Structures are given as C-alpha cells and as structure tokens.
Amino acid sequence: MRLADTLRFARDAASGTPLRTGLLVLSMAIGVGAVIILTALGDGARRYVVGEFSSIGTNLVIVLPGRSETRGFNPANLITSTPRDITLEDAQALLRVPGVVRHAPIVIGTAEVNAMGRLRQSMLVGTNRDFLSIRNLKLAQGRFISADVLGRGPAEIVLGAIVRQELFGNENPLGKTVRVGGRRLRVVGVLAEGGQGMGMTTGELLILPAATVQAMLNTNTLFRILIEARSREQLQEVKAGVLKKMIQRHEGEEDVTVITQDAVLETFDKILRVLTLGVAGIAAVSLAVAGILVMNVMLVSVTQRTAEIGLLKALGATARTLRNAFLFEAGMLSLLGGVAGILLGHLGAAILRSFYPTFPAYPPHWAVLAGLGTALGSGLIFGVMPAKRAARLDAVIALGKR
Amino acid sequence: MSLIELSGIQRTFQLGDSIVHALRDIDLTIEAGEYVAMMGPSGSGKSTMLNLLGLLDRPNAGTYRLEGRDVTTLSLEEQAHIRSERIGFVFQSFHLVPRLTAAANIDLPLMLAGIAPSERHRRVQQALQEYGLTERAHHRPDQLSGGQRQRVAIARATVMHPAVILADEPTGNLDRATGEEVIHLLEALNTQQGVTLIIVTHDQSLGARARRQLVMEDGAIARDSAGITP
Ligand SMILES: Nc1ncnc2c1ncn2[C@@H]1O[C@H](COP(=O)(O)OP(=O)(O)OP(=O)(O)O)[C@@H](O)[C@H]1O
Ligand SMILES: [Mg+2]
Secondary structure, eight states, X not given: OOHHHHHHHHHHHHHTSHHHHHHHHXXXXXXXXXXXXXHHHHHHHHHHHHHHHHTTOTTEEEEEESOXXXXXXXXXXXXXXXXXXXOHHHHHHHTTXXXXXXXXXXXXXXXXXXXXXXXXEEEEEEEOTTHHHHTTOOEEEEXXXXXXXXXXXXXXXXXXXXXXXXXXXXXXXXXXEEEETTXXXXXXXXXXXXXXXXXXXXXXXXXXXXXXXXXXXXXXXXXXXXXXXXXXXXXXXXXXXXXXXXXXXXXXXXXXXXXXXXXHHHHHHXXXXXHHHHHHHHHHHHHHHHHHHHHHHHHHHHHHTHHHHHXXXXXXXXXXXXXXXXXXXXXXXXXXXHHHHHHHHHHHXXXXXXXXXXXXXXXXXXXXXXXXXXXXXXXXXXXXXXHHHHHHOOHHHHHHOO | OOSEEEEEEEEEEEETTEEEEXXXXXXXXXXXXXXXXXEOSTTSSHHHXXXXXXXXXXXXEEEEEEXXXXXXXXXXXXXXXXXXXXXXXXXXXXXXXXXXXXXXXXXXXXXXXXXXXXXXHHHHHHHHHHTTOGGGTTOOGGGSOHHHHHXXXXXXXXXXXXXXXXXXXXXXXXXXXXXXHHHHHHHHHHHHHOOEEEXXXXXXXXXXXXXXXXXXXXXXXEEETTSOOO
C-alpha cells in the first residue's frame, strides 16, 4: 500500500469518529499546551531575574578585602588571617591591568547630615566620578561628583532622593550647602528614584569623593572596588589579572577576594533553568497520560473495526499494512494534538504577557520542540500495541463479527 | 493443471475439551472456469471449506494446491498476496466499510495492492459502470439498497480480476428478485470472463443452476454431481 494511501486511509478512519478523535486531540493539546505555558513561565522568571541583574552591569569585577573560604567556614582562618587594607593606591594600580576600562573605589560609613536646620543620620558612599555609569545609576537633577580616579576632588555631594526630600522638601537643593561630619559640601546633583542593589536603596545615600569620606572617618581602607572590564569575554582574564596584581601589591599574600557579577548571575540562571526543566517534566507527565488515552482510543477503534480489519485481510492486506494504518492513525492524532497544543500554549503565554507586560513569558524553542516530540513519541509508543493487535486478528473470526 | 486441488484436508476446532471436526479428509478438484454450488445442512463445514479455499484459514492436515502451487506452506504475507491477486470474496452481509463511498469501497483492493492512482481511477470507473453504480459512486453504504450494496461488493471482488470468486450465501440477506439479479451478475462473470465461481447456498433452486453441485454433510463431501466422490 502506498504511503499517501495509508495516510488518507488513517485520516478517514480518524475523522469517521469525530467525537472520540476530538477528545483525544484535545487531551494531547492540553498536555502540550501545559508544557509550553509552564516553561514560558519558568523561562520568563529566569529571563526576568537575569535582566534585573544585568541592569547593575554585567562586566563588573568586584574586589573585597579578606579571603573568602570556598572550602567551608573555618574558625581558625578568622583568627589567623588579618587581611591587609585595600587602599585608593591599590585601586589606581588596578587600572593598569589589561582589559580594565575604569573603576570606582567605594568607602562607606555613616554620618550626621545637616542642612536648612534639619538633621538626620545617613549612609555615606565615597567614590569617584565613574561610579554613576559603572552602577548604571541615573540622576534626577544636576550632575555627578567630579572626583578623579583617586577619589580626590572639590567638596561636592550628590543626594539620594529620600534624603533630598527630607532635607530640602520642595526647594531646589542644587548649589546649596550641606554639613556632613563637620565639613561643608556643595550639592551638585540628586539621584533618580528606584535604584537598588548591593543591599541598599540609593534613596538613602549620600555620594561624596572617596578621599573626603576617608578623611572624615580617619581611615584609608576601601570597602570594595568595582572594576569594569572592556567586554564580557574578558571578564575572567580581568579577574585573574586583578587578583595577581593585588597579591603582588600585598607581598605575595592572597588576602583579597575577587568576584564577578557573572558568577552570581550564573548561579541564578542555573537554579531557574533547573526549575523550568522540573516544571516542564511535570507537565510532560500529562502527555504520557494522553499517550495512554491514545492507546485506549486505538484499542476501542480496533475492537469496533474488527469486521473491517477482517475484510481488509480478505482483500489482501498484509499484517504490515494493517499495523502501519493504525500506527499512522495514532501518530496523526498525536501530531494534530501537538500542533493544537502549541497554538494553545502560545495563546496562553500571550495572555500571560498581556496581563503582566514586564514579565517576559515567551515559551523557549526547545520546550515547543520537546512538547511536540513527546506528544508524537507517546502517541506512537502507545499506538504500537493496538496496531499489533489489529495486525494479528484472525481474519475468519474478525469477519464473523458485525 | 487444475485450479484447485485438495487432498486429505482436515480442519478441527478445539471447543473446550471436545474436538469438532469441521472438515474430515477432504479430496476435491475444481477446474478453472467451473461453476460450483456448495450445499448442505447448517454446521456441515461449508464456510470452513470456503475460508480454507480463500486462504483465510489453514488446514490441520492435507495439502491445497492453487494453480499447481502448494499454498498451505506459504508465509502469511505470501498468502495475503495471493488473496489480493487471485481470489475475490463476496459475503452474505456485504462487508462494506461504512464510512467509505461506493467508489472508495470498490477501490480498496486496488489501494491495498499499491496500484497507481490513475490506473485505479480508471478501473473503478469501469467497474461502477459495469454494475450500474455510476449514479451511486459517491453514496455511502447506508444510502444504498441491499441489492446495490451487493453489487458494490461484487464489483470490489472482481476489480482485481481474480481467478476465483468465493461467495458465501451471497443472496442470504436479499429478497428473491434482488437475489436472482445478483446471481445473474455472478453467473455472467463465469460465462463471459471464465472466472471460476464457487457459491455456498441453502437455496435448492439456486444450487440447481450451477453446473456442479457439492453436498456436504458433517465435514465430508456427501455427494458431488461430477461423480468423482463415491
Ligand atoms: N472458530 C470455530 N471454533 C469452533 N468451532 C467452529 C469454529 N468455526 C466453525 N466451527 C464448527 O465447525 C463446524 C462447521 O462450521 P461451518 O461454519 O463451516 O458450517 P456451515 O456449513 O457454514 O454452516 P452454516 O450453513 O450454518 O453457515 C460447525 O460445527 C461449527 O460449530
Ligand atoms: Mg456458513
């Protein structure tokens, strides 16, 4: 029997019982649709988190003082290691490491701020002019501090949105003077609202030249150094170079920790990928259930069409022809259900996106292919048994049935 | 060389503990172009015999030669091939596929044999015309009368130009007039195209029209008008 005829025969047989065929296709479609919608959700969550992190800047290498023990927490290390400070000179030296574009040293502390007769306690961040672009922060007003790479510069200050509101109310703060820790600084800018990262809201911050903050706190230690690599590809090279440079400057001792933003991102990425896979796996179980349904429907079909099978044998159909006809029917129904399920899944994902426009709920291609493949696979696997049964039927007995 | 040669054919069925001898040691020769009526009481083994002749069933013992070739030892696939090419069946209950049109039902053997669509179309149209079914080509079986259904079944049985047509009570579900019309069609095949015709019937007058009568009793041939069997 020709392939085209086998297909046509299978199609006619399936469309001969529209209700049963419809229900089967629907159950397959729901299974495939579930896989697609759930993976769209999982992958959307992954992309959302990765996107949020990337906004902080993905080319970042961060230097922290002290050595982080990757081999577990060891109290002995805490006592014996007295890490050397990281200084502004260290930071400047790191600019010579190949692949480094710019950097921002960070000193933090708290101090009393006072302006217009109002007083409050606030968090200070001492840094240089590159901090704004490295951290992807935005200004609401004015400009950023002009401190040079060593964090030295005029007595300027940039206010967080909340601090600005509390100190100045509705008045324009630009050009006004504030007193921080006994020093007078001129307000040159205000940060835009909504920035976040590294565990602090930018609204509460005061940003000053690093050298000024160090003088205020009477220290020359840095809290950390943010370093921007030229490209994401150079990140590992820069990380190694920075570590080498620091060890060299600290007389051969590895007493700093160098991390990349990438490592954090990758961990999240991995966790959410596994989660998506797990969810997809659970949804795929519904496809196996649909496969069992295929088997049942095909068995009923074989039983109902016993006389027809007997007739086909009498007319010269071989066992193989009959087996193929029933297998094609199962495959065809599964494929139809799979395609309907893809449409259903895309529709569901589109509805999700229209309700949560910021959430990128797009089904990944692999999930669409896997859904379709599983549908077709389970349909065929579960279709084999009924098809074999049809092929094995005794012609004489089959013809005796009405 | 005879068309059909049976020697020592036995067919038994196991029914619980007892064994039913549906056919006992049958020897029979049928020449090409013969018109044979097979008669006998219910349960005498007529249908079993026809199924064996049509290669739908295998004997427990004995040999069956079709056109000189021993077909009892052939594989299932080879037997299917012979059914497709050399044998046409006509059944009492027509056995048309309900979801297919008259034309598609007639097309079935051609489709199963893998014949090219254009050739199939030509042969189906010819068959529809020969059996006066052109008007009914696109009707499904439930839209046809009993006589028309059996005409579709005969068209289907002959469309592959078989050597032999096996008909098990082909008029059993038809009224007298329609039954006679169907018999005339089958007889015409025999006289005009030389197709060997073997009909099982309970109707004495129908049986009498055949050139050779076989009467079966309890799984054996009790009387053969050709006088070969004692
Ligand atoms: N599959 C089977 N299993 C058990 N016994 C069977 C089977 N098929 C036929 N028989 C028995 O074999 C014998 C012959 O049956 P067969 O159908 O050939 O009779 P028949 O001459 O065609 O009868 P009828 O005129 O009623 O159609 C009967 O006794 C029947 O019960
Ligand atoms: Mg019978």
